[in-house]
Amino acid sequence: MIRSGLIYVLGFGCLLAAAEPVLADCADVPAPGVYWRRCVQDGQDLRGVDLTGATLRDASFKRTDLTDANLTDADARRAKFVSAAMQNARLDDANLVRADLTNADLAGASLAGADLNGARLFRADLSRADLTGARLANTDLLHAVLAGATWIDGKTIC
Numbered sequence: 001m002i003r004s005g006l007i008y009v010l011g012f013g014c015l016l017a018a019a020e021p022v023l024a025d026c027a028d029v030p031a032p033g034v035y036w037r038r039c040v041q042d043g044q045d046l047r048g049v050d051l052t053g054a055t056l057r058d059a060s061f062k063r064t065d066l067t068d069a070n071l072t073d074a075d076a077r078r079a080k081f082v083s084a085a086m087q088n089a090r091l092d093d094a095n096l097v098r099a100d101l102t103n104a105d106l107a108g109a110s111l112a113g114a115d116l117n118g119a120r121l122f123r124a125d126l127s128r129a130d131l132t133g134a135r136l137a138n139t140d141l142l143h144a145v146l147a148g149a150t151w152i153d154g155k156t157i158c
Contacts, residue, residue: 030054 026039030049037055042062049069056076065085074094083103093113102122106129113133120140127147132154146158 026036026041028034028036030046030051032050032052033054034051035055036059038058039056040060041064042060044061044064046061046069047065047067049066051069051071051074053073054071054075056071056074056079058078059076060080061084062080062082063084064081066081066089067085067087068089069086070090071094072090072092074091076099077095077097078099079096080100081104082100084101084105086101086104086106086109088108089106089110091109091111091114094111095115096111096119097115098118098120099116100120101124102120104121104124107125108128109126110130111134112130114131115135116139117135117137118139121144122140123143124141125145126149127145129146129149131152132150134152136152149158150156151158
């Protein structure tokens with residue numbers, strides 16, 4: 001019986017390792033592909049980290065500094081980035097469905113191709129952000145700052 005990312009003890013004390021590596025935990029250092037699902041990283045200094053392809057589903061990054069961080073292709077569904085500093089962050093092609101970015105500072109960030117369906121960007125600062133190709137169905141942009149942002153068509157500057 002093999003399951004992804006798990007080790008099973010078989011009869012007679014034998015160990016069987018699964019085909020895929022064991023998943024990381026919340027104390028692991030930030031790195032591409034890190035698995036931080038449901039982890040709490042509130043208030044951390046994560047400036048400039050590379051979280052390309054990371055699994056951040058249901059994780060919390062409240063008041064975290066992610067300035068210049070790379071979250072390209074990250075799976076951050078339902079993640080909480082409330083009041084996070086994310087200036088110049090790269091979130092290209094990230095899955096941010098139903099993520100909470102209330103009051104987040106995304107000035108100059110790139111969200112090209114990001115899936116923001118159902119996300120909350122209430123009072124978020126998206127000035128000079130790139131939203132080219134982003135999906136925004138049911139996204140809450142109430143009181144968001146969009147000055148100088150490139151809209152989803154890649155041509156219109158707000």
